[in-house]
Amino acid sequence: MPQNLAPRLLTEALEAPDRIADQLARNRAAVAEIARHLKASPPRFVVSAARGSSSHAARYGKYLIETRLGLFTAATAPAVATLYKARMKLDGALFFAVSQSGRSPDLVKQAEAARAAGATTLALVNDLDSPLAKASDAVLPLAAGPETSVAATKSFLASLSALAQLVAGWADDIALIQALDRLPGALQEAARTPWNYSLGRATSLFVVGRGPGFAIASEAALKLKEVLGLHAEAYSAAEVLHGPVALVEPGFPVLAFVQDDEARASMEETLAALAAKGATVTRVPTGAKAIHPALDLILQAQVFYPWVARKAVARGLDPDRPRHLKKVTETL
Secondary structure (H helix, E strand, O other): OOOOOOOOOHHHHHHHHHHHHHHHHOOOHHHHHHHHHHHHHOOOEEEEEEEEEHHHHHHHHHHHHHHOOOOEEOOOOHHHHHHOOOOOOOOEEEEEEEOOOOOOHHHHHHHHHHHHHOOOOEEEEEOOHHHHOOOEEEEEOOOOOOOOOOOOOHHHHHHHHHHHHHHHHHHOOHHHHHHHHHHHHHHHHHHHOOOOOOOOOEEEEEEOOHHHHHHHHHHHHHHHHHHOEEEEEEOOOOOOOOOOOOOOOOOOOEEOOOOOOOOOHHHHHHHHHHEEEEEEEEOOOOOOOOHHHHHHHHHHHHHHHHHHHHHHOOOOOOOOOOOOOOOOOOOO
């Protein structure tokens, strides 16, 4: 990559605040209509489908739906519909799929199968002309704009904000609704935050979170693999001491996504236990004044993405061309 050109991964990550501001404004009517339908005909349970970064966004949505609406939410395996061709019993369910491209055949087939099985289907997609959008009962646009870097950034952040806006409207969560109004400005601050975290010569690390923070930790671990070629594993703070901790030795890096909600105390206990065993624990900053625990995690992801892009360039890697990867993986 020419030294005078910023990687697309970086420029696209820095576009996220403006894209999300536009998304939240444009989607108000669509969210209100979807929320009206869900309140009038409440689903018995919720099923999600996604791949890659989008699966981490779906996990974030799971935590929001379960904690704010009390609805059981689970990720379904696309292979159940595409390979095993099992007929699911989804009467009265909400099925939502998250995808930047909306073109992965397994997700499309899964949405079609869910619809045939009695579920109301919702697609959160960036491409409104995609097969997934056309296969769904309703569509919530991600409105992230074109994303050409192989590793997703702004589309992931836009997936989080779209899910937060949907759940806020569905649950009539006034605190979350009001915080969403402040999200774009806070994201602008986070995007400008100069985070100088150094991994040294580490080739392996843990990324830890709990609740919705685990979803963001999972995404960060994926990016560390894709962009920096590091062996990064995401763990829930509730699980990391149940075996994985055996890998910790003096100086072992642990990256933490911590939100100030009911999970905070247990997260701090786990991080203290890891530090006592020799780990070097680093918390990802929000880069702005806290606005809401669920949204502060989006701010942390906004800080993380530019860091990982710049770190790749500093290490002589091209963050726009991760080894062995392409933008759209068409899984069957």
